Amino acid sequence: MTPRDLPALTVGELQEVLRRREVSPQEALVALHERITEVDPEIGAYLSLDLEAALRMAETADLDLPLGGVPIAIKDNINVAGQPCTCASRMLRDYRSPYDATVITKLKKAGAIPFGKTNLDEFAMGSSTENSSVRTTLNPWDFSRVAGGSSGGSAAAVSANTAFAALGTDTGGSVRQPASLTGVVGMKPTYGRVSRFGLTAFASSLDQVGPLTKNVRDCALIMNALSGADPQDSTSLPVPVPDHTAQLGRDIRGLRLGVAKEHATTGIDPQVQRLVRAATDHFAALGAEIVGISLPHTDYSVAAYYVLATAEASANLARFDGVRYGYRADGPVGLLDHYERTRAEGFGREVKRRIILGTYVLSSGYYEAYYSRAQKIRELIRRDFARVFEQVDAVISPASPVPAFKTGERDSDPLQMYLADIFTIPANLTGICGLSIPCGFAESPDGVPLPVGLQLLGPALDEARLLQIAYAYERTTEWHRQRPPLSARKEFAA
Numbered sequence: 187m188t189p190r191d192l193p194a195l196t197v198g199e200l201q202e203v204l205r206r207r208e209v210s211p212q213e214a215l216v217a218l219h220e221r222i223t224e225v226d227p228e229i230g231a232y233l234s235l236d237l238e239a240a241l242r243m244a245e246t247a248d249l250d251l252p253l254g255g256v257p258i259a260i261k262d263n264i265n266v267a268g269q270p271c272t273c274a275s276r277m278l279r280d281y282r283s284p285y286d287a288t289v290i291t292k293l294k295k296a297g298a299i300p301f302g303k304t305n306l307d308e309f310a311m312g313s314s315t316e317n318s319s320v321r322t323t324l325n326p327w328d329f330s331r332v333a334g335g336s337s338g339g340s341a342a343a344v345s346a347n348t349a350f351a352a353l354g355t356d357t358g359g360s361v362r363q364p365a366s367l368t369g370v371v372g373m374k375p376t377y378g379r380v381s382r383f384g385l386t387a388f389a390s391s392l393d394q395v396g397p398l399t400k401n402v403r404d405c406a407l408i409m410n411a412l413s414g415a416d417p418q419d420s421t422s423l424p425v426p427v428p429d430h431t432a433q434l435g436r437d438i439r440g441l442r443l444g445v446a447k448e449h450a451t452t453g454i455d456p457q458v459q460r461l462v463r464a465a466t467d468h469f470a471a472l473g474a475e476i477v478g479i480s481l482p483h484t485d486y487s488v489a490a491y492y493v494l495a496t497a498e499a500s501a502n503l504a505r506f507d508g509v510r511y512g513y514r515a516d517g518p519v520g521l522l523d524h525y526e527r528t529r530a531e532g533f534g535r536e537v538k539r540r541i542i543l544g545t546y547v548l549s550s551g552y553y554e555a556y557y558s559r560a561q562k563i564r565e566l567i568r569r570d571f572a573r574v575f576e577q578v579d580a581v582i583s584p585a586s587p588v589p590a591f592k593t594g595e596r597d598s599d600p601l602q603m604y605l606a607d608i609f610t611i612p613a614n615l616t617g618i619c620g621l622s623i624p625c626g627f628a629e630s631p632d633g634v635p636l637p638v639g640l641q642l643l644g645p646a647l648d649e650a651r652l653l654q655i656a657y658a659y660e661r662t663t664e665w666h667r668q669r670p671p672l673s674a675r676k677e678f679a680a
């Protein structure tokens with residue numbers, strides 16, 4: 187194993203070579219850093235890197251811990267003490283975190299080393315990272331395309347082997363959709379499974395932190411580290427945490443997987459449709475029972491989400507007023523001018539659109555027509571899933587209706603962009619868990635292979651079961667081993 191080979195390892199593989207003392211955590215970090223220096227300038231997955239701080243942590247890494255010595259990249263809306271936390275916004279351009287988010291404390295307790303903060307859509311609002319105030323993260327499979335969003339930096343880094351694994355956040359699909367578009371595994375845990383203390387809030391009734399990894403086992407390992415009640419987050423659930431790896435390798439014979447008839451009608455790319463159908467057949471061949479189901483309120487989920495998420499965002503983002511921290515406009519004339527100019531200059535276009543929309547749907551004249559109604563739809567969707575999970579163990583669908591789209595293609599059409607989350611949003615509205623795993627490649631018009639993700643949704647707190655099902659698929663397929671041919675391209679260029 188030469189240092190150049192290290193970044194391609196999974197978390198599980200890295201742990202083995204670390205524990206056998208074949209490489210030290212410092213060597214792994216340096217090798218990863220070199221790989222990042224080499225390929226990230228083009229991709230743009232990282233916003234900041236602090237090798238010194240990571241090397242200091244590596245000195246005392248306890249390799250016997252579950253994630254001992256493993257570097258993990260962190261989306262830049264999660265606080266890591268001493269590191270920037272910009273949320274890819276001008277508003278927090280110079281902000282440094284005074285404390286660790288609970289997920290960071292937990293990762294550190296498990297022996298992991300947070301290393302690097304990754305790009306996102308500003309305040310996690312978007313599906314392509316094009317709303318980042320810094321730059322767009324490009325898809326490692328095709329630099330003319332997006333990596334998805336809002337956790338596009340985390341997904342691209344795992345895909346490009348510039349991270350062993352990463353944390354993202356998922357409010358409406360922001361872990362699963364970019365995982366799907368870049369060919370990696372991404373999980374949104376059950377609402378309340380993972381603490382949000384130290385996550386910059388976007389929509390508090392929907393936000394969850396989740397892992398992006400190279401395979402299902404790594405996802406399970408990181409879920410073990412992240413999960414559990416937290417006194418600092420009153421929405422975290424006081425329930426025991428299972429070992430998420432315990433059911434990996436168990437037979438899925440007799441498990442029931444639901445395919446919703448409403449999912450077949452929502453403008454899916456034919457190649458995506460074909461691959462998801464093939465994956466469904468594969469599950470049948472593994473002994474799962476495929477069951478036709480109905481989720482009648484599917485069509486309303488995107489609309490309900492964009493009312494609720496913007497309403498919550500308008501409240502959460504009120505704190506960015508330039509008084510105590512963050513960007514502050516120069517030379518204001520009075521307090522109102524200070525607020526207005528700070529927010530006008532500090533926030534980007536999409537964030538402003540959401541704040542305006544959210545304020546509108548909460549305003550007294552329209553509250554009933556929008557916010558209240560969206561809450562009712564949310565309840566109907568919750569009942570749809572409650573009923574379905576009496577019939578099936580998990581629901582299969584695409585994670586995204588389309589493979590990675592071209593940069594700029596949807597930038598001027600927010601509605602088209604919002605539709606990228608049609609399959610992922612219901613899990614956030616209902617609080618259930620979901621994940622995306624690679625299930626094949628579509629071919630772009632230029633003949634470039636583009637990864638496609640399969641989504642599995644499960645009932646609340648059933649992550650271990652979802653991982654069992656995903657693992658049964660993964661270990662009998664090869665999709666998750668495919669990596670974009672970046673180094674080949676580089677060597678060719680050199």
Ligand code: GLN
Nearest residue numbers: 310311312357358359360
């Ligand atoms: N794309 C969705 C949005 O723009 C979801 C974002 C997310 O999950 N953070 O709101």
